[in-house]
Amino acid sequence: MKVPIVQLSLPDEVLKEVKEVLKSGMWVEGTHVRDLEKRFSDYCGVKYCRAVNSGTSALLSIIASLDIEPGSEVIIPSFTFIATANCLKIFGLQPVFADIDPRTFNISPKSILEKISNKTKAIMPVDLFGLCANYDVINKIANENDLILIEDSCQAHGAELKNKKAGSFGVCGAFSLYPTKNMYCGGEGGLVVTDNTDIYNRVNRFVNHGQSKKYVHEELGLNFRMPAISGVCGKYSLSVLDKNNRKRIKNAELYDDLFENVEGIITPTKSEDYKHVYHQYTIRVENRDEIVEQLIKNNIGFGIHYKIPIHQQPYYKRLGYGDSLPETEKAAAQVLSLPIHPLLSEEQIQFVARIIKKII
Ligand SMILES: Cc1ncc(COP(=O)(O)O)c(C=O)c1O
Numbered sequence: 001m002k003v004p005i006v007q008l009s010l011p012d013e014v015l016k017e018v019k020e021v022l023k024s025g026m027w028v029e030g031t032h033v034r035d036l037e038k039r040f041s042d043y044c045g046v047k048y049c050r051a052v053n054s055g056t057s058a059l060l061s062i063i064a065s066l067d068i069e070p071g072s073e074v075i076i077p078s079f080t081f082i083a084t085a086n087c088l089k090i091f092g093l094q095p096v097f098a099d100i101d102p103r104t105f106n107i108s109p110k111s112i113l114e115k116i117s118n119k120t121k122a123i124m125p126v127d128l129f130g131l132c133a134n135y136d137v138i139n140k141i142a143n144e145n146d147l148i149l150i151e152d153s154c155q156a157h158g159a160e161l162k163n164k165k166a167g168s169f170g171v172c173g174a175f176s177l178y179p180t181k182n183m184y185c186g187g188e189g190g191l192v193v194t195d196n197t198d199i200y201n202r203v204n205r206f207v208n209h210g211q212s213k214k215y216v217h218e219e220l221g222l223n224f225r226m227p228a229i230s231g232v233c234g235k236y237s238l239s240v241l242d243k244n245n246r247k248r249i250k251n252a253e254l255y256d257d258l259f260e261n262v263e264g265i266i267t268p269t270k271s272e273d274y275k276h277v278y279h280q281y282t283i284r285v286e287n288r289d290e291i292v293e294q295l296i297k298n299n300i301g302f303g304i305h306y307k308i309p310i311h312q313q314p315y316y317k318r319l320g321y322g323d324s325l326p327e328t329e330k331a332a333a334q335v336l337s338l339p340i341h342p343l344l345s346e347e348q349i350q351f352v353a354r355i356i357k358k359i360i
Pocket of ligand 1: 055057080081084152154155175190
């Protein structure tokens, strides 16, 4: 039995709409993209959303719009995708890496406190694998220390903490619509959400070369506009997001049951206040290499997020990073993400669990 790590498709009616947009010749932004923005801001319970052409662009336009003085420090986790750090570095900001809470894989509030210096200007937690960071505590830390809170919610479409949606905790939230994400757009795409009118206006200009009126450029900017067909596919994906998240949660519950009381496997943490939407279902194991060998032999897809944390990536090491982050490094050596996408059958999940249990 083959078990792919991701399976993507779009229904015929969406493909028909895509074809109509292509026939119309209106290929950039337009009504579908504006509709997507309106629907996603409503979904997240925030005032504004701006669609862009990737999650990286979403982060970059947020950071460009906040006017943080170059050389300032921004505290982020090291246990995340490299984009979180690169988007700071490219603007001359200093990423300062905090350790994680080993139960959630998310940034540890205690470690954030240890990393605050007189150069710190912002904290940018990541809602990793579809689980919100601990904003109850992190918000307090940000307020008490006068720090901007930016949310990298690129992996957490529809995740909640106490019924509040991911993306709505910081001054801005960034989402990625990369094909493997819980929400996608038939290519690359991203979304910025915010309640702040000034920042929204800045983001809006930044993603369109700082243009205020046609060919009048008030500010510096870049071209991060979303293609029109991504608006069509993104709207479809948003319309099925809750249904697909429910299926991901159901799949996770089945894995949890199958791995219950199995020594040598730690399953993802669950907590009443948090709605985890399982962008990844990531377990911890001691004998990862052995398991991976069997997964490959049995045509089972998997992921290792993240084998090399950012502070140990060659580029950042060359810059002098590499301080020890014990929980991050331990997680990097143990994590293994299993197929969790909404198209999986119960039989496929049982098969994956059976293969793993044989060698644990
Ligand atoms: C946590 C995080 N931040 C940022 C990004 C960047 O998004 P994109 O790949 O759409 O540019 C990703 C994408 O995987 C991500 O996982």
